[in-house]
Amino acid sequence: xxxxxxxxxxxxxxxxxxxxxxxxxxxxxxxxxxxxxxxxxxxxxxxxxxxxxxxxxxxxxxxxxxxxxxxxxxxxxxxxxxxxxxxxxxxxxxxxxxxxxxxxxxxxxxxxxxxxxxxxxxxxxxxxxxxxxxxxxxxxxxxxxxxxxxxxxxxxxxxxxxxxxxxxxxxxxxxxxxxxxxxxxxxxxxxxxxxxxxxxxxxxxxxxxxxxxxxxxxxxxxxxxxxxxxxxxxxxxxxxxxxxxxxxxxxxxxxxxxxxxxxxxxxxxxxxxxxxxxxxxxxxxxxxxxxxxxxxxxxxxxxxxxxx
Numbered sequence: 001x002x003x004x005x006x007x008x009x010x011x012x013x014x015x016x017x018x019x020x021x022x023x024x025x026x027x028x029x030x031x032x033x034x035x036x037x038x039x040x041x042x043x044x045x046x047x048x049x050x051x052x053x054x055x056x057x058x059x060x061x062x063x064x065x066x067x068x069x070x071x072x073x074x075x076x077x078x079x080x081x082x083x084x085x086x087x088x089x090x091x092x093x094x095x096x097x098x099x100x101x102x103x104x105x106x107x108x109x110x111x112x113x114x115x116x117x118x119x120x121x122x123x124x125x126x127x128x129x130x131x132x133x134x135x136x137x138x139x140x141x142x143x144x145x146x147x148x149x150x151x152x153x154x155x156x157x158x159x160x161x162x163x164x165x166x167x168x169x170x171x172x173x174x175x176x177x178x179x180x181x182x183x184x185x186x187x188x189x190x191x192x193x194x195x196x197x198x199x200x201x202x203x204x205x206x207x208x209x210x211x212x213x214x215x216x217x218x219x220x221x222x223x224x225x226x227x228x229x230x231x232x233x234x235x236x237x238x239x240x241x242x243x244x245x246x247x248x249x250x251x252x253x254x255x256x257x258x259x260x261x262x263x264x265x266x267x268x269x270x271x272x273x274x275x276x277x278x279x280x281x282x283x284x285x286x287x288x289x290x291x292x293x294x295x296x297x298x299x300x301x302x303x304x305x306x307x308x
Contacts, residue, residue, distance in 0.1 A: 166199070174291040177203060181241075181284035188226060190240040192248055200245065203288060204253035215249070216261040216289040217242040222280035223267040239264030245286055 167178040184196040192200075207215055219238035231237050242262040249255040272279035 174289050176287050176289040179286045179288065180281070181286065182281070184245070184286055185241060188237075189230075190237065190244045192244050197248065197252065200248050201253060204249055204255055207249070207255055207259075207290065208253070210290070211256070211259075213290050213292060214259050214261065215255070216263060216291065217245045217249075218287040218289065219245075219264045220269065220283060220285050220287065221267050222283045223274040224280065233266075235264055235266040237264075238266050241286060245288070 165180045165183040169176055169178075179196075179199065183199065184193060185191060186193060207213070219240070219242035221234040221238050223234070226234055226237055231240065239262070242264055246257075246260045246262040249260060250257045267274070267283070270279075270283045271285075272282040274280050274283060
């Protein structure tokens, strides 16, 4: 028994060693397997991350495609509306074209009377064109004569006369000269000054050279009331002033009185406001208008005298 027991004691270390060797081999095998599994897990996680990125990218592309789809759908809807409008327009054009074709058909069956009326209308238009041409020629001739007259007046009045005292203008069919009252008359009266005689003499020279023209003298005043033993009001003063100028032209410079007209305009037809001294001075004036006689104007409208 003692020998057997000792024998078993000797076997225990060997058994323990064997078990240790077996466990060591098992432990090494487990570590390798665990490392392999960890490597596969890491690889799977990496693949999963890449798959997640691809899914995100595909999601963005899908969202963009959906937006593009919505945009295209909206454009399609808009184009369908435009197409419907175009169809309606084409229908209207077809109707209008048919109406025009019908109207043309009506025109082709015009009666001879209608054709004669059209011809007569065209003849009337032609005559009107000729009349318009006649008027244009007459106006051109009148404008040329007025321009020449204005140039002559400016030439004879340019020396020794202040610009603010004399104004020469061409207005429509007439030429007129505005003369300030301080140059022509004594203050508040209708007596002609010596300086005015010089100016009127120069104007008379031009008037005498154009016996085919008439001369109207208009007197103007400001709105300051005047009344004395010689004058009733501004109307009276303006008439007396124009008459004084006419008398000088007739008596001193021998202008035919049949060509002269005296007129008073009083305080009306103003050029400036009467509220200021300068405005009242501007309104106090005498206007000498040189205009064609009526028979001369009709001569301008004579077709036989129109330049070819």
